[in-house]
Amino acid sequence: CSIGLDNPLSIPAHGPGEVMKDESQEAESFKEQGNAYYAKKDYNEAYNYYTKAIDTCPNNASYYGNRAATLMMLGRFREALGDAQQSVRLDDSFVRGHLREGKCHLSLGNAMANSQAQQELKNATTVLEYEKIAEVDFEKRDFRKVVFCMDRALEFAPACHRFKILKAECLALLGRYPEAQSVASDILRMDSTNADALYVRGLCLYYEDCIEKAVQFFVQALRMAPDHEKACIACRNAKALKAKKEDGNKAFKDGNYKLAYELYTEALGIDPNNIKTNAKLYCNRGTVNSKLRKLEEAIDDCTNAVKLDDTYIKAYLRRAQCYMDTEQYEDAVRDYEKVYQTEKTKEHKQLLKNAQVELKKSKRKDYYKILGVDKNASEDEIKKAYRKRALMHHPDRHSGASAEVQKEEEKKFKEVGEAFTILSDPKKKARYDSGQDLEEDGLNMGGRCSLRCSTMAAFRKMGAFGVCLLP
Template sequence: MSIGTCCFPGTNREAETFKEQGNAYYAKKDYNEAYNYYTKAIDMCPKNASYYGNRAATLMMLGRFREALGDAQQSVRLDDSFVRGHLREGKCHLSLGNAMAACRSFQRALELDHKNAQAQQEFKNANAVMEYEKIAETDFEKRDFRKVVFCMDRALEFAPACHRFKILKAECLAMLGRYPEAQSVASDILRMDSTNADALYVRGLCLYYEDCIEKAVQFFVQALRMAPDHEKACIACRNAKALKAKKEDGNKAFKEGNYKLAYELYTEALGIDPNNIKTNAKLYCNRGTVNSKLRKLDDAIEDCTNAVKLDDTYIKAYLRRAQCYMDTEQYEEAVRDYEKVYQTEKTKEHKQLLKNAQLELKKSKRKDYYKILGVDKNASEDEIKKAYRKRALMHHPDRHSGASAEVQKEEEKKFKEVGEAFTILSDPKKKTRYDSGQDLDEEGMNMGDFDPNNIFKAFFGGPGGFSFEASGPGNFFFQFG
């Protein structure tokens, strides 16, 4: 029976009428009505290859490629010389991501019509998709996820209905931290197929990497219900449960004050999954907090640094590191971190923290008069006097009159600094201004014109009140007049 004949002449004429009506609706881009009339034509004459070919074309325009593939395959089963049927079968295979099967269909079309330009171009497209697949597979193993996304984007231009390509792209987007994009791709697939285990896995993966571990586990479990042998979902589910348990145990130990155990638990948690950046950033910050409690401030700073390397928007880690910098008197670094925090969250609290750090930085660049006298910041007036007496006598130029010019110069400098320190710290008003970081020059005191001998003489009772005399090589004592 030829393509144009089927059943009885009257039936054939009626089927042809339905086909013509289908063609008219197809030309108007009313594909749903075109589909209905092509179906009527097929019902009237189910052995006509062109009717299946036309309905396949309509289904392709509606994006229903799997149904279209069935019609295209039926058309070439009825008539293996139907070139357009082979082209449509190939196009459906390609759209669904089966590039190898598409190549076979296009090759058959070219065997029937070796000059067919569409078949030639589609054959090239199918080969390009196979090449993109091959490159993507290699790059995924290399963890070059950006390149995989690029390859899948190119492949999807020719295979827009391929869930496999979309899932691979979404998984790589998740690995790159581009969670909203990955979720969007997975959600689109789930809207069409709510039982798609791969899409459920990717949806869970996004939640897992966003530190929504409990919700992520629900998706992994659902994926495993759909596909019990889904290896990636199984591993991710196991990691998620282990990570959640270790983190919670660490938090519990910390709250109970068992810092050593908390440190060990956070460290174990960090070894579970290096790909979970957001959760690991929190674990590093938590461990940094533990180290700060243990007064291991350098280790705490290192942990917080690792946290912000993983998540440069993690305010809590910046704040923790800044406090550790303050505690170790690394004020420039503290100011830098507090500036970062305040730029991100302009709260009164953050502004005050920044001001405090800037003040300490300013104070750190001045002479440390407490250190010069060798006293604590809470030293009493009597302790300050005793310290001055000891240091002034130790560095007085007369005591070093027999030393080298270089030593004499250094001791003279120290003697002057001791006098400055005593002048400031023995005056309650100046001491208050000094402690608060205010400029002493506003008090009218220019330390550049300061004469330490005047302080020394006043302290020890005036001119002629003492003298340094040698009592042997390298030995000095002072006596009062």
């Protein structure tokens, strides 16, 4: 009856007020010694050490399973049956326990009981299949499928903490934090020392950017299970993220933008799975880039932030401002509309209105650009710029050019006059700057000839060429 031995469950089915970690380590030592004697076929000594392990830690299914296997090798099937039954009472998904129970019933001639045991074995085999599928899918990061498998397995083994914990961990990795918290909390109500449940609680807080509280749970999990690898990695990442982010914030406040950029970049490399924290780090780095006037890089960072968290208002606002600064007004309007739809405040409404005005203005002729002056240019600067541009494009200067060039220069000459007509008139300039329509001022109502004449009149007034050479 070579059934083999079992390793202890990765998540022991402990109950409230159970063994402390030093007792658990002692029980593991007894189990390992029992395994060594079992391998040498010294079943009596193996039995003694498994018994010591059970006495030290009476709620571990694998210890009873190993002693049952040893008793079967000694031909003590009735005692083995009791241990096999106890192992499956502690862990209903323990497949080898069901198998040993069935073999003991068969050896003892308990046909009816054996039939029931065989049905339990069939159920346990089904559970084992779900567990194997879940293990593969977890490695593939197909967490939805793992949750599905664990739900099916829990239909057969509703009290299995191991399945519940795996489901909760995957729910956390899927961003379904309330559900994950609920599962972990249910387990902790029954067993406040369950390291895996503590780890999942911490994981949810960590992914919700409550890093300080998350660290507390990871530390508590490691007190219960010092070798808990996932809690150890998560705790290290959480502490590193917290430190880098705080250092980056300090550098930013001190005006050391280059250092802040480097620190935020380092923080982003710590854990790509922490979506909310990384969204904030991208936005922070985007703010740094905007301070460094690297506006396209700032836009890219903010875009990465909203890809990770499409509800992150601060990232939309930062990106919208960068779009405004780079005169990408349509994109700015789109972001401000998103913000205003989410948070209908007066401030957001005004930002949207400003962007819409700038967008409207951008679709008209840019008179400042036509004259080659800044938007804050003085009256004298506007006059000087007009004189220079008008001379540059005056038809007299291009009388010997081709018809095509003459036509283009005439067009530019008229635009210069149009620009000066608006920008030299304080009222018209104010209306133009505010984005109001100017058609009612008659600029586009007098026809081509009217515009020509007004341009030449303005030009004569400036003391330049005195003869209108336009056809």
